[in-house]
Amino acid sequence: MTNDVIKEAVAKQQSGDRKLAADNSILGKVMTFNIGDQVYGIEIQYIIEIISIPHITKVPHVPNYIKGIINVRSKVVPIVDIRTRFGKPEIPYTSHTCIITLNFNDVTVGIIVDSVADVEDIHTGDISATPENKNVNTNEFIQYMIRGEGDNTKLILDVAKLLDEQEV
């Protein structure tokens, strides 16, 4: 989803116009997954598939969050551990741990997540912008949030930033 769509959705809710705020149209779908206690989401148009963890071949001279490369049907896909990327402690892989392969602008990357949760609709009324606080480590990769019932807020990852980040 583009940032404009998100701004518009947020603006609608804050406009004070009841009719606009009640707009609950569906903007798309996200797949949600867990890392620790937090629920994250990725819009499904970026997702290719979910696979279990195969043997990962380590690659030298890369940051520690890049776990290596794997062979997905004769394609070589690099693997990023989201936990380590977000500065969380590593935990051993379990039977729930899996790899979600993503594609953005022809860049394919697999990310390791603790477990996959669900696929759900994005409603205009549930979208919130991220707080303007750049001190939070994970914030730079969060594009927006979806409010759920109770405290159940999902952080939607900015795939473009996650895959396209310019750091050498």
Next chain:
Amino acid sequence: MAKIEPGMEAMLDMYFYETNSLLEQLDEILLRTETANAFESDDITEIFRIMHTIKGSSAMMGFDNLSVLAHKAEDMFFIIREKPDVITDVSFVYDLVFQVSDSYKAQIEAIQNNINGEYEKTDFEELVGKLLKARDQLAKEANGEAPDTAAGGNGSGSAAAPAGSGKVSVRVFFEEGCQMENLRAFLLINTIREECSFLEFSPADVETNAESSKEIVEHGFVITFSEKDDKNYILKLIESALNVQSYEIISDSETAASAPAAEAPKAELPPEPKADVKLEKPAEAPKPAPAPKPAPAPKPSNDKAVENAQAAVAVANANAAGGAQKQNLISVNLAKLDALHDIVGEIITTESMVISNPDLEGLELESFNKAARDLKKLTSELQDTVMSIRMVPLAGVFQKMNRIVRDMRKKLNKDVEFVMEGEDTEVDKSIVDSLQDPLMHLVRNCMDHGIEENVEDRLYAGKPEKGTLKLTAQNSSGEVVITVSDDGAGIDPDKIMDKARRMGLLVKPESEYSEKEIQNLILLPGFSTNEQVTEFSGRGVGMDVVKANIEKCNGTIIVDSKKGVGTNFIIKIPLTLAIIDGMEVTVGDLVFTVPISTIRESFKVETSQILRDTGGNEMIMIRGVCYPILRMHEKFGIETDVVNLEDGILLLVETDNKSVCIFADKLIGEQQVVVKPFPKYLSRYNIKGEGLSGCTIMGDGSISLIIDTNTLIG
């Protein structure tokens, strides 16, 4: 800025492909005929057809400037086609057509590089003006010489065919499955509109109603027209229009009148142009009988006509044969071939997983084994076929060099003959693409620096007046060897040395440089001996770019030159980028592939053989030469139990006269591997600079990293 018409984007790729290949064809014809210094009638027809097709498709895509340009060139060739001997100044015509071809390529490139569908629209007014002038002049000459023959084009009315007022109805059928018949019909109407004084067609709403294409497919497209001056020209236009399969004349009120018209020129002496022969067609194939395409051989009215008719039929047949040949080829997106290649690789991997499945161990499986063998045979055949699909001949690239030589020959005023050998040699498509730039640089260098400026110098050296530039290609043991050679002045080692000294490019005492080494100095970055920067070469970036480009596809380049005799550039490139012979070694739980071509030997050592320098670096003495030892587990930060040099294995590897012994845990064995680049995402990290060139997927599906000896040592 002009915009590409909306809705046409989808067809752009096809248009580019088609137009570019037509232009290449055009260049090829021109280059071939220019040496002969005369147009064959087949070639003229072919050029006419090319221009016509380009005109049509450009108009369809909405590139009106291109369409107009092609139209004018087509007009000119129409006259030439009718009377080939009107050309008095052949080179003038060639220059003009080459200019057209170049302008086309430039404009198409501009369109291809468009941003958001916008592109810089070039105005071809000047060139169009030149073409118009040339055409008028040719027409005048044609008329002047034989005032009673058809002048063609927009001829001034001295045509042999009298301007009839009768209406002709023609039913046109388009090629099956060509789609958008209504638009094609509309284009056809636009093509002939200028030539008609009256024009009617059915269905009439082709421009606006897409449904009408259905009717056209079923019943044909009926055009009723009366000509301005030459009915046959219009019929010819219809016949040669894009995607027209056939047409039939359903009514021709002039049939009766045309018979005398056909006889009229007979009385006159000048040879009858083809148009007159064709004119009889309606007379021979009267109203109800549908005239099959192409024209049925008309009954001879006199001997001349027979000859002409036969020639016409021969051309038609040749064209038909050419057409059929072309349909044997299809163009496929390279990405699809890559995908196919991947799938085949996958099948082969899966096959070995099935056939050597651990579950089958110890079982007696006679028929299974037989089936497995058959499968293996088939899959390897499949792999060979897929590889061969990607192979394309070098002829296309060579042809482009021919063109460059031609242009430079004129500009530099050097008389040079261009010789090609082995242009049928096939190499992987990706290699062909990356060869073009280096070859262009080399050819330009040979033309500019190689061949002597003064003919006297050549004669003095006992060489023929005409220089020779030779481009050859041949297969030899898994490599393609391409040489670019000239018989020019050669490389002067003293000059090179002098220059290298001034540029500070020398790394060892001058006396230690062999002649070969000196010659290869010109491949260093920043080296250019030509004092003057010319249009073609001499910016000092050429040769090292050549070297870098060739090394990119794992090739090598060698300079072999003799002062006063000539220069050879020898390029060696592996047949495909994709496959190398590798030695598999393990380090910890990782598998590495070392290219066998770099391995000199592998051996076990004893601790007593190891030397240490003051910095603690390990070295080993082999046959009196001391080599440094590089521990892979340290270099790549891998945990392994094998840290004692006695327990592992040493591989002596060598590239570019640099050697090192690499230390690994264990040798696994030799294997042919398909090289895959690292994924895009990892390209931001400096993996390639640290001794790894790519990765490969092994038989069991696991990944092995390929060692790049060059960067490993460096």
